[in-house]
Amino acid sequence: MKTTFITFLAAMAASMPAFAEEAAAASAPEDRSVLDAEVQSLRREVVDLNRDLFMLEEDLLFPASTQVAVFVSMDVGTFFAVDSVQLKVDDKEVANYLYTEREQEALKRGGVQRLWLGNLKAGEHEVTAFFVGQGPHERDYKRGTTLQVEKGVGAKYVELRISDKASKLQPEFVVKVWE
Amino acid sequence: MLGRFLILAALAPLAAAVPVVEQEAIPGLPAVKVQDLHYGDVLFHFYQHDHFGSLVRLAAYRDQGRLAVHARDAELLRGGLYLSLGQHREAREVFERLLADASTPPEVRDRAWFYLGKVLYAAGLFEESDRALRQVGATLGEDMEAERHLLIAQGLLYRERYDQAIAELSNWQGPRYWLAYGQFNLGVALVRAGEPARGLALLDAVGQLETQWPELMALRDKANLAIGYAKLQAAEPAAARIALERVRLSGPQSSKALLGAGWADAAAQQYQVALAPWQELQGRNLLDAAVQESYLAVPYAYAELGAMAQAVEYYERAISAYDAERSRIGESIGAIRSGTLLAAAMEAGGDGREGWFAQLATLPDSPESRYLYHLLAGNEFQEGLKNYRALDAMAENLAAWQQSIGAFADMVETRQQAFEQKLPAADARLATVDVTTINGRRDALQAEFEAAAAARDVTALATGQERSQIDTLDAVDAELARHAGDPAYDEAREKARLARGVLMWNLDGAWKMRSWQANRALRDLNATVYDARTRETASGRAREGAPERNAALGHRVEAVDPRIVALAVRVDEAKAAQGRRLADIAVRELEDQRRRLDEYSVQARYALATIYDRAAAAPPAPAREPTP
Numbered sequence: 001m002k003t004t005f006i007t008f009l010a011a012m013a014a015s016m017p018a019f020a021e022e023a024a025a026a027s028a029p030e031d032r033s034v035l036d037a038e039v040q041s042l043r044r045e046v047v048d049l050n051r052d053l054f055m056l057e058e059d060l061l062f063p064a065s066t067q068v069a070v071f072v073s074m075d076v077g078t079f080f081a082v083d084s085v086q087l088k089v090d091d092k093e094v095a096n097y098l099y100t101e102r103e104q105e106a107l108k109r110g111g112v113q114r115l116w117l118g119n120l121k122a123g124e125h126e127v128t129a130f131f132v133g134q135g136p137h138e139r140d141y142k143r144g145t146t147l148q149v150e151k152g153v154g155a156k157y158v159e160l161r162i163s164d165k166a167s168k169l170q171p172e173f174v175v176k177v178w179e
Numbered sequence: 180m181l182g183r184f185l186i187l188a189a190l191a192p193l194a195a196a197v198p199v200v201e202q203e204a205i206p207g208l209p210a211v212k213v214q215d216l217h218y219g220d221v222l223f224h225f226y227q228h229d230h231f232g233s234l235v236r237l238a239a240y241r242d243q244g245r246l247a248v249h250a251r252d253a254e255l256l257r258g259g260l261y262l263s264l265g266q267h268r269e270a271r272e273v274f275e276r277l278l279a280d281a282s283t284p285p286e287v288r289d290r291a292w293f294y295l296g297k298v299l300y301a302a303g304l305f306e307e308s309d310r311a312l313r314q315v316g317a318t319l320g321e322d323m324e325a326e327r328h329l330l331i332a333q334g335l336l337y338r339e340r341y342d343q344a345i346a347e348l349s350n351w352q353g354p355r356y357w358l359a360y361g362q363f364n365l366g367v368a369l370v371r372a373g374e375p376a377r378g379l380a381l382l383d384a385v386g387q388l389e390t391q392w393p394e395l396m397a398l399r400d401k402a403n404l405a406i407g408y409a410k411l412q413a414a415e416p417a418a419a420r421i422a423l424e425r426v427r428l429s430g431p432q433s434s435k436a437l438l439g440a441g442w443a444d445a446a447a448q449q450y451q452v453a454l455a456p457w458q459e460l461q462g463r464n465l466l467d468a469a470v471q472e473s474y475l476a477v478p479y480a481y482a483e484l485g486a487m488a489q490a491v492e493y494y495e496r497a498i499s500a501y502d503a504e505r506s507r508i509g510e511s512i513g514a515i516r517s518g519t520l521l522a523a524a525m526e527a528g529g530d531g532r533e534g535w536f537a538q539l540a541t542l543p544d545s546p547e548s549r550y551l552y553h554l555l556a557g558n559e560f561q562e563g564l565k566n567y568r569a570l571d572a573m574a575e576n577l578a579a580w581q582q583s584i585g586a587f588a589d590m591v592e593t594r595q596q597a598f599e600q601k602l603p604a605a606d607a608r609l610a611t612v613d614v615t616t617i618n619g620r621r622d623a624l625q626a627e628f629e630a631a632a633a634a635r636d637v638t639a640l641a642t643g644q645e646r647s648q649i650d651t652l653d654a655v656d657a658e659l660a661r662h663a664g665d666p667a668y669d670e671a672r673e674k675a676r677l678a679r680g681v682l683m684w685n686l687d688g689a690w691k692m693r694s695w696q697a698n699r700a701l702r703d704l705n706a707t708v709y710d711a712r713t714r715e716t717a718s719g720r721a722r723e724g725a726p727e728r729n730a731a732l733g734h735r736v737e738a739v740d741p742r743i744v745a746l747a748v749r750v751d752e753a754k755a756a757q758g759r760r761l762a763d764i765a766v767r768e769l770e771d772q773r774r775r776l777d778e779y780s781v782q783a784r785y786a787l788a789t790i791y792d793r794a795a796a797a798p799p800a801p802a803r804e805p806t807p
Contacts, residue, residue, distance in 0.1 A: 035760060038753050039566045040266055042746065046573045047231070049742055051238040053580055056735050058239075060587055063728075065717065071216045106226035110212075112219020122717050123710060153717050157216055178216060 058117075066119035067155040070095070070127065074107040074162045080141065080171030082107065082133040082162060087116055090125050094118060115160070120151045129160050129173075136169055147175040154179065217245040218253060225256065231572070234260045251277070251287050258291070262298055265565075270298045286318040293319060293327055305334040325357035332364055341372035359385055359395055363402055375409065382406050386425055399425070400432040407439045416446035431556075434460055434469035441476055450480040465504045466553045466772060471779055474500055478786065487790055494787040501780040507549065508773045514546040515765045521758050523548040524555075524564055525571065554765050563761045570754040577747040584740050591733045598725050609718065614711050621701075621708050628697055637686040640693040645686065652679050 058067075070087055074080075082104060087095040095116040099107075107113060128146045135141030149158060157178040165172040213219040217240040224233035237257050240246050246253045258273030274295040277283050283291070296312035299305075312331050319327065328351060335344035348365040352358065363385045369378030385402040388395055403425040410419035420443040426436035437456040444453035457480065460473035478493035514520060523545070554560045631639030638649060655675045662668045 035753065035756055036566070038749075039570060039757070040268065042573060042750055042753060043264060043266060043569060044269060045746055046576065046750075047234055047238065049580075049739070049746060050231075050235040050576065051242065052735075052739060053583075054235055054239040055243065056587070056732070056739065057583075059735075060590060060732055065720070069216075071219065073213070073216075073219060102227050103223075106223050109222070109226045110219065111223030111226045112213055112216050113223050114216075114220045122713055152713070153720070159216060 062117050062119055064155045065153055066121065066151075068118055068120045068125075068149070068151060068158065069114055069155070070116045070129075070158045070160065071112050072107065072115045072160050072162070073112040075164070079136050079164050079169060080131070080133055080162055082131055084132045085115065085160075086130040086132075088126075088128040088130075089116075089118070089120065091128075112159070120149075120156075122151050122153060125149045125151055127158055127175075129175075131160075131162065131173060135171060141171070143171070143173055145173040145175055147177070149177060214248040215240075215246050217243075218249040221246075221253070221256070225260070230260050230263050234264070251283060255287055255290055255294070258294055262294060262301075264569075267298050267302050271295060274298065285316055289316045289318045290323075293323060296327065296330060300330055300334060305338050309334050321354055322357070325353035325361075328353060329357060329360055329364070332361070332368075336364060336368055336371075339371075341368045344368040345372060356392065356395065359388055359390075359398055363398055366402070370409075379406055379409055383422070386422055396427065397430060397432075400427055400430045400436070404432045404436055404439070407436065407443070411439060411443055411446065414446065416443040419443040419446075434463060434467045438469040438472055438476070441473070441480075445476075445480060445483070450483045453480050464553075465500060466550060468775065471501070471776065475779060475782055475786070478783075482786070482790065487794065491787060491790055494783045494790070497783045498780055498787070501776045501783065505773050505776050505780075507546070508769050508776075510546040511550055512766050512769055515762050515769070518758065518762070519546075520548075520551070520765055521567065521761060524551055524761075525568070550765070550769060554768060557764070557768060560761065560764045560768070563757065563764060567754065567757045567761060570750055570757055573750045574747065574754060577743055577750060580743050581747065584736060584743060587736045588733070588740075591729055591736055595726070595729045595733075598729065602722070605718070605722075609715070612711070612715075614708070614715050617711065618708055621704055624704070625701055628694075628701060632694060635690070637683065637690045640690065640697060641686055645682065648678075648682055652682065 068089075072082075072085060074082065082099055084096070084098045086093060087097075097113075097115060103113070125148070126146060127149050128144060130142060130144045132140075132142045145160070147158065149156060159176040159178060161174045161176060163172050163174055164170075213222065217236075221233045221237045221240065224236060234257065237246075237253055237260070241250075241253060241257075254273055254277055258270045258277070261267075261270035261273060274291045277291040278288060278295070292311050292314040296308045296315070299308035299311055309331055312327050312334075315324075315327055328347070332344050332347045335341075335347060345365060345368045348361050348368065351361055353361060362381050366378045366381035366385065369375070369381065371378075382402040382405055386399055386406055388399045390396060390399070403422045407419045407423035407426075410416070410422060420440055423436045423440045423443065426432050428437075437460050441453040441455075441457040441460075444450070444456075454477060457473045457476045460470050461477065463470045465471060465474075474493075474497035478490040478497065481487075481490035481493060511520075555564070627639070630636075638646075641649060652675060655671075656679075659668055659672050659675060
């Protein structure tokens with residue numbers, strides 16, 4: 001009896017090194033920590049590089065003087081589950097987007113999708129969006145919304161917001177223009 | 180004999196259990212109503228677990244000044260993203276900066292302390308982590324608060340301060356999910372503090388949890404396995420069997436549980452019953468230590484039952500199985516050295532976030548992939564593979580940018596050429612349009628209309644035809660004036676008066692509509708003139724700054740190109756080094772396995788020799804054959 005219990009305690013002690021190894025890198029051999037540090041440093045530098053390239057690409061392809069971005073957002077989303085959205089600018093289709101389940105979830109949680117980033121000349125433009133999805137009682141639902149956008153000299157942001165109109169138990173599609 | 184075989188007891192999972200919910204990235208991110216579209220875009224990627232993409236956007240939008248409203252939320256998220264990517268130094272810097280800022284509101288401050296505590300915990304700095312976690316105020320949500328509490332307790336366990344861990348966990352009440360981990364860890368702390376009875380009672384409660392959460396089912400299995408082996412060591416085989424039977428047959432602990440159940444039966448002299456779980460194990464992967472041991476346990480049971488023929492047969496089968504496995508391990512070590520293991524690991528990995536183990540089942544049985552499942556179960560290999568995957572993703576990212584950057588350079592050059600070519604024509608066209616004169620004419624028209632409206636001069640809005648009729652009537656009146664007093668012109672004078680009266684009547688009737696139309700036409704004209712002036716301004720600005728802007732873009736493209744090349748070289752080198760490290764870990768692990776198989780093989784040969792010796796020394800006796 002005594003012998004077996006001692007074995008059990010030894011067994012518990014034996015599980016300790018693995019336990020400590022999980023938590024701390026302090027016990028790692030030197031070459032390992034050097035390599036880990038290099039991976040960390042590389043990741044930081046790659047993030048910084050991507051940030052610079054992201055901004056460079058935008059400045060190059062979509063300068064602020066002509067830039068227009070269209071975003072899609074959703075608040076609550078009880079009465080509408082978006083499947084796809086089609087975007088037309090001046091009657092020309094510029095985006096046709098099919099949502100994955102993960103993207104739908106991200107929208108519901110408060111994420112805002114940058115649906116389209118493009119260039120438009122100064123002046124008036126017509127932005128039209130068609131939303132397709134499931135409306136109340138899981139019925140297929142398609143709704144369109146149109147907005148006249150006045151493009152000036154600075155970048156223009158348009159938000160297409162799907163919100164719930166509780167009084168009518170219906171989704172509501174609101175367009176908001178941000179400067 | 181029992182003690183000799185209980186090598187596996189060392190594998191009983193009596194380490195603190197760490198909840199896995201945090202894989203949902205950064206729990207407790209404060210709920211915010213998005214007021215910056217670009218912050219929403221960052222969240223859109225973050226909620227899809229695209230941590231790299233959201234971090235890049237966050238950094239870019241921050242530098243572009245697009246996150247003004249959510250500056251602090253964004254910083255908190257940035258720190259959390261660095262934490263989730265394993266960038267502990269950067270995460271720590273972000274949280275410490277937030278905490279150093281006196282204007283940081285309490286709820287952001289509490290989260291910053293919490294995440295800082297997590298960073299320090301992950302780095303193994305338990306004292307500092309403990310201090311940070313205890314700075315947190317009362318604004319955390321229920322789940323984060325529970326996690327904070329458990330982290331403090333786990334830190335104490337790591338530092339072997341069992342009494343403090345017990346005090347921390349004893350009267351703690353948290354959400355059910357976290358409470359189960361709290362009870363498990365309290366049980367572990369009590370056993371380690373020398374109170375096995377109380378500790379095992381708590382583990383027993385966890386072992387009987389009714390739950391649908393896979394993580395809690397796994398925790399329940401761990402608790403039952405720990406109790407089972409503890410009871411086995413305490414010579415309480417019946418109690419051991421009860422706990423071991425609660426372990427799921429399909430879970431990762433099932434092999435150890437089956438082996439233990441067999442030993443519990445054997446301890447109760449129920450060798451026939453013990454054969455059932457042990458033989459079940461023989462159909463499983465021989466790399467599992469429990470399976471390896473079962474190859475010795477089965478003939479041991481037969482020998483105890485006096486069925487020496489079966490005992491011999493199974494010992495020989497064990498020796499042959501061990502030899503075959505050793506040979507396969509040798510092949511795999513060769514494959515690992517040649518680098519094929521990593522290709523298989525990458526193929527199995529999917530997107531690197533989830534489903535590794537599920538996908539491993541679909542891999543073909545080849546020397547390079549055979550032991551992946553086993554290797555991936557090890558923390559060191561898994562962490563190393565994460566780094567390798569990260570480096571692979573970085574290499575792909577850099578290669579894609581290397582291609583794009585060439586196109587960027589071409590684009591800048593083409594744009595400059597196009598500008599130089601189009602400039603003369605554009606200037607010529609602009610020269611033909613004098614927006615200032617047009618604007619002056621518009622102003623004159625406006626003044627004319629306003630004067631007519633003030634005097635209600637209905638003729639001012641006459642049509643061309645009406646204007647011509649007015650002119651005709653004026654000429655007629657002038658002619659009639661020359662014959663004033665002549666009665667022969669009286670009828671003509673009357674007709675002219677009547678005609679002018681009708682014309683003025685019609686003009687007066689049309690005035691309201693025409694003045695409205697004129698007003699609208701002037702408004703449209705205003706808009707057109709405004710557009711023309713806007714375009715003229717925009718065009719002027721574009722022309723003025725274009726060469727400088729193109730040159731600045733060209734310099735940025737030139738500057739970034741060598742950065743990409745230099746990083747790509749370093750990433751390739753690090754990837755190769757990481758690959759060698761993974762191969763070393765894998766080979767070391769497989770060589771350990773081979774050594775263990777050698778030991779088992781020696782034990783099997785020794786047992787076989789003993790049986791042969793006894794058979795040679797003893798007179799023949801009738802065997803007790805087991806029931807099939």
